[in-house]
Amino acid sequence: MARSDTRYREAFNDILAYCDTLKIGSALPSENALCQQAGVSRTVIRRCLSKLEELGVIRWEGREKRILRQPCEEDRIAIPPVNGSREDLEKRFLDWILRFDVPANTPLSVAELSRRFNVPQYELKEFLASLSRFGLVARRKQGGWMLLGFTRAFAIELSDFRSVLELNAIANVVEAPIDHPVWEQLVELRQKHMSLKDQIDTDFHAFSKLDEAFHEVINSVVRNRFVVEFQKVISLVFHYHYMWDKTDEKDRNAAAIDEHLAIIDALEARDSDAALDAARRHLRTSKSTLLSSLRHHDLG
Amino acid sequence: MARSDTRYREAFNDILAYCDTLKIGSALPSENALCQQAGVSRTVIRRCLSKLEELGVIRWEGREKRILRQPCEEDRIAIPPVNGSREDLEKRFLDWILRFDVPANTPLSVAELSRRFNVPQYELKEFLASLSRFGLVARRKQGGWMLLGFTRAFAIELSDFRSVLELNAIANVVEAPIDHPVWEQLVELRQKHMSLKDQIDTDFHAFSKLDEAFHEVINSVVRNRFVVEFQKVISLVFHYHYMWDKTDEKDRNAAAIDEHLAIIDALEARDSDAALDAARRHLRTSKSTLLSSLRHHDLG
DNA sequence: TCAATAGTTTTTTATAATTCAATACAAATA
DNA sequence: TATTTGTATTGAATTATAAAAAACTATTGA
Numbered sequence: 105m106a107r108s109d110t111r112y113r114e115a116f117n118d119i120l121a122y123c124d125t126l127k128i129g130s131a132l133p134s135e136n137a138l139c140q141q142a143g144v145s146r147t148v149i150r151r152c153l154s155k156l157e158e159l160g161v162i163r164w165e166g167r168e169k170r171i172l173r174q175p176c177e178e179d180r181i182a183i184p185p186v187n188g189s190r191e192d193l194e195k196r197f198l199d200w201i202l203r204f205d206v207p208a209n210t211p212l213s214v215a216e217l218s219r220r221f222n223v224p225q226y227e228l229k230e231f232l233a234s235l236s237r238f239g240l241v242a243r244r245k246q247g248g249w250m251l252l253g254f255t256r257a258f259a260i261e262l263s264d265f266r267s268v269l270e271l272n273a274i275a276n277v278v279e280a281p282i283d284h285p286v287w288e289q290l291v292e293l294r295q296k297h298m299s300l301k302d303q304i305d306t307d308f309h310a311f312s313k314l315d316e317a318f319h320e321v322i323n324s325v326v327r328n329r330f331v332v333e334f335q336k337v338i339s340l341v342f343h344y345h346y347m348w349d350k351t352d353e354k355d356r357n358a359a360a361i362d363e364h365l366a367i368i369d370a371l372e373a374r375d376s377d378a379a380l381d382a383a384r385r386h387l388r389t390s391k392s393t394l395l396s397s398l399r400h401h402d403l404g
Numbered sequence: 405m406a407r408s409d410t411r412y413r414e415a416f417n418d419i420l421a422y423c424d425t426l427k428i429g430s431a432l433p434s435e436n437a438l439c440q441q442a443g444v445s446r447t448v449i450r451r452c453l454s455k456l457e458e459l460g461v462i463r464w465e466g467r468e469k470r471i472l473r474q475p476c477e478e479d480r481i482a483i484p485p486v487n488g489s490r491e492d493l494e495k496r497f498l499d500w501i502l503r504f505d506v507p508a509n510t511p512l513s514v515a516e517l518s519r520r521f522n523v524p525q526y527e528l529k530e531f532l533a534s535l536s537r538f539g540l541v542a543r544r545k546q547g548g549w550m551l552l553g554f555t556r557a558f559a560i561e562l563s564d565f566r567s568v569l570e571l572n573a574i575a576n577v578v579e580a581p582i583d584h585p586v587w588e589q590l591v592e593l594r595q596k597h598m599s600l601k602d603q604i605d606t607d608f609h610a611f612s613k614l615d616e617a618f619h620e621v622i623n624s625v626v627r628n629r630f631v632v633e634f635q636k637v638i639s640l641v642f643h644y645h646y647m648w649d650k651t652d653e654k655d656r657n658a659a660a661i662d663e664h665l666a667i668i669d670a671l672e673a674r675d676s677d678a679a680l681d682a683a684r685r686h687l688r689t690s691k692s693t694l695l696s697s698l699r700h701h702d703l704g
Numbered sequence: 705t706c707a708a709t710a711g712t713t714t715t716t717t718a719t720a721a722t723t724c725a726a727t728a729c730a731a732a733t734a
Numbered sequence: 735t736a737t738t739t740g741t742a743t744t745g746a747a748t749t750a751t752a753a754a755a756a757a758c759t760a761t762t763g764a
Contacts, residue, residue, distance in 0.1 A: 106723030107747040134738055145546075145726040146739090167733075167738060215716050225717085226526075226748070233530035237537040239629040245443070246755070247717055258629075265630045272568045329539035329558075330565045330634070406752030407718035434709055445755040446710090467709060467762075515745050525746090526719070546726070547746055709762075716755070721748105728743070734736095 113183045115142040116152045120175045123161060132162065132169040155181075193231055195340070196221055201251065202344040208253030212241065238337060254341075259398055263391040266338050267384075269323070269331055274367070274383045276325045278376045287372075289321045294368050297361050304358050311357035316343055318364050342394065349397035356393060363389060413483050415442040416452045420475045423461060432462065432469035455481075493531055495640070496521055501551065502644040508553030512541065538637060554641075559698055563691040566638050567684075569623070569631055574667070574683045576625045578676045587672075589621045594668050597661050604658050611657035612646045618664050642694065649697035656693060663689060 119142060123132070132138065138149045157164040161175050200206065200220070212232070218225045232249050235241045239258070244250045252258070280286050296314055300307060316339055323335055349356075363386040370379035419442060423432070432438065438449045457464040461475050500506065500520070512532070518525045532549050535541050539558070544550045552558070580586050596614055600607060616639055623635050649656075663686040670679035 106721090106749065107725080109724060111725065136738075143545075147725050147727085150739090151724090166740095213716070224748070226529075229526075229717095230529060230533035234533045234537050237534050237633055239633065246445070248755090261628045261630060265628055268568060268572045328561045328565055330561060333537055333539065334630070406720070406750085407754075409753060411754065436709070447754055447756085450710090451753090466711095513745065524719070529746095548726090705764100707762105707764090709760100711760070712758080714755100714757070716753100718753080719751090721750075723749095724745105724747080726743100726745070729741085731738105731740070733738075 108184065110183060111144055112148050112151050113181050115144045115148050116155060117180050117183070118142045119149070119152050119156070120161070120179055123156070123171055124175050126171050128171050128173060130171055132171070134167070193221060193223055193227070194235075194336070197231070197235075198337070198340050199344075201253070202341070206251060206253065208251065208255045208258075210251045210253065211244065212249040212251050214248065240337075254398065256395065256398060259394050260391075262338065262341060263387070263394060265334070266342075267387045267391070269326075269334065269338075270319070270387060271380055271383055273323045273326050273331075274371070274379050275376065277322060277371050278374055278379055280325055284325070286321060286325050289324075290368055290371060293318055293321060294365065297365055297368070301358070301361050301365075304354065304361070308354040308357045311360065312343060315360065315364075322367075342390065345394050345397045349393060351396075356389075360386070360389065408484065410483060411444055412448050412451050413481050415444045415448050416455060417480050417483070418442045419449070419452050419456070420461070420479055423456070423471055424475050426471050428471050428473060430471055432471070434467070493521060493523055493527070494535075494636070497531070497535075498637070498640050499644075501553070502641065506551060506553065508551065508555045508558075510551045510553065511544065512549040512551050514549065538634075540637075554698065556695065556698060559694050560691075562638065562641060563687070563694060565634070566642075567687045567691070569626075569634065569638075570619070570687060571680060571683055573623045573626045573631075574671070574679050575676065577622060577671055578674055578679055580625055584625070586621060586625050589624075590668050590671060593618055593621060594665065597665055597668075601658070601661050601665075604654065604661070608654040608657045611660065612643060615646060615660065615664075616643055622667075642690065645694050645697045649693060651696075656689075660686070660689065 119138060122141065126132070132153075133141075135146050135149050135153070138152075139146050142149065142152075153162070153164050153169065156162045159175075159179055160172055161179060163170050163172055197217075214225050214228050214232070217223075217228050221228070223231075232241050236243070239252060241249050241251055277286055293314075296317075300310060300314060319339065320335075323331065363382065366382040367379060367386060370382050419438060422438075422441065426432070432453075433441075435446050435449050435453075438452075439446050442449065442452075453462070453464050453469065456462045459479055460472055461479060463470050463472055497517075514525050514528050514532070517523075517528050521528070523531075532541050536543070539552060541549050541551055577586055593614075596617075600610060600614060619639060620635075623631065663682065666682040667679060667686060670682050
C-alpha cells in the first residue's frame, strides 16, 4: 500500500556483494561511503546494515561494523521483476496509435492503456500530459484524456513544421566545416542510395529505413534540444506512414531516392540554393504521400 | 482520501436553479436530459435528485419527478474554493524561474512548488512532465525533478529555434493575401512604433510590450499548433530578459524600433529577401541581448 | 414492439493517505 | 574540528478509495 522498496533491495544485494570481497573481521567503511558506493541515501544504507546485522553477517555497534561471516546465496533478497520499460513507452504508444490506426477523437482510458502497456497509471498520466504539448492528446472536461489524433490538419501542420526544421538543417549542412562527420556520412548514404536504386525492383521495401537514416544525418548537424525532441515524433510518424501506403510503393521509393541524391549532390557542391530547392521538392512529395496515405486510411 | 465532489456540488446548484424556473407541481425532464443540461453523468444527476428529494424540493418516484416547493437560498450547497488557476500555472512557473533567477540545476521539490503555487501535487507533476518536452526540466535518478534552467546553452538553442520559426513566419507574411488581417495590423504597428520613437527619451520602457505585440502579429500568420505552443515559452523568456537588462536600455530599444520598422517596410513592399535580411539582423540583435543579459546575471 | 427511461453494476478517474527514501540537523566521537 | 552516527523532518512514489462515468439490464408507455 505504498511505494516499492526496490531501491533498498538492490542496495542490499550490492552491499552484500561488497561484504563478500572483505575478509572476516575487517571493518566496513562509514555509512556515507557506503551511500556513495550504492548510490542511495543513508536511510537505505542503514536499513541494509540492520538487515545484515539481523542475518548475522556483520556486528554493528555505533561506528563499529565488522564482518562476522562470509555472506551466502541465501542472504540475498529477491528483487521484484521490473515491469516498467518506461523509456520506450513513447515509442510503443505511438506505435499503437499508428499501427492500429486509432481514429482521431478517441477517448483514451488510462486504466486500459495502463494494462495494455503494463505501466502504472500515474506514469501514463505524466506521459499523456507531456504528449499534450504536441497537441496529440488533450484533457477532457469529463475527466480523462482524448486522442486528438492524426487528423488531416495534424498531418499538414506536422509536415509544415517538419519542412521548416529540415530546410534549416539543410542550410546548416551547407555551412558545415569540411571536417564535419556529416560529409563522410553523406558519402556513405550516396553509396547506399545508389545500390538500392540498382535493386529497386526487389528491395524497394528497404527504402523506409534508408529514408530514416538520411533525414537523421541531415538533422544531426543541428544541435538543438527542441529540434531533437520533435524529430523523434516526426520520424516515427513518417516512418509508419511510409510503410503503410502501398500504392505505387516501388515508384514512389524510386522517385524519393532520386530526390535524396539530388539533395546530396547539391550539398556536396555546397550549393545552398540548389540544396534548398531539392529539399523543398522532396518535402513536398513527402507531405503529399503522407496526406494521401491518410486519405486511403479514411476510405478503408 | 478520494476525489472531490465538486462536480456534484456544482451540478446540484445548477439543477436547483433550474428547478427555480419551474412552476410548483410541474415535472422535471428525464435524467438523461438533466445530464445534458448540467454536463455531468447520470450518477451525479441521481445524487442531485436524491438530495432534492431529501430537502423536500421534489417528489421522486420512478420517472415521476415533481416540484414540491420553490427552492430557497439555504438549499444551495457550498462549493469549496477553487484553488486551481491551472491555466496560468505555466505563466506563474516561468515567471517564478525568471523573476527570481532560479539557477540551473536546481532540484525542484514538487511538495514545495505545490505550496508555492497553491496547486495539488499531482497537477504539478503533470505540468513538469509536460515542461520536460522543452528540455527545461528533467527527472532525477533519485526521484523528483530538476530545473535544467536557463543556461547559456539553453538560451542559444532557444534563440536559434526562435530564429527558425520567425524567419518562416516572415516568409509566410510576404505571401499572405492582400485581405489578410496582418496587413492592417502592420499599419497599426508602424504607427505605434513611430510614435514611441518620437518619445523614446521618456517612454522607452514601453518598448517591451510593443516588441511582444510585434512578434505576435508576425507569428499569427502561421497557423500551426507546434509553433503556437513554442511561441508561448519563447515570448515569455524574451519578454523578461528585455525587462531586466538595463544596460543601454534606451539605445537598445531605439535600435530595435528601427529594426522593426525595417522589417515592416520590407514586408509591405512584399520584398521577401529584404524582409528576411531585416529579420535576421533583428534576431541577431535579440540573441546577443539575451546572452548578454544572462552574462550580467551570472556576474551579479 | 421498440425507443426512451430508470435501476443496477462495473469501470475509471481524481485525489489523499501511506510507506519508502532523501535530507537536514543534532550529538558524539576520534 | 572534521567526520561519523543518531534522530527528526520533509518529500516522493505508489496505493487505496470515494466520486464520477459508463455500461448493462429492466421497465415503461406510446
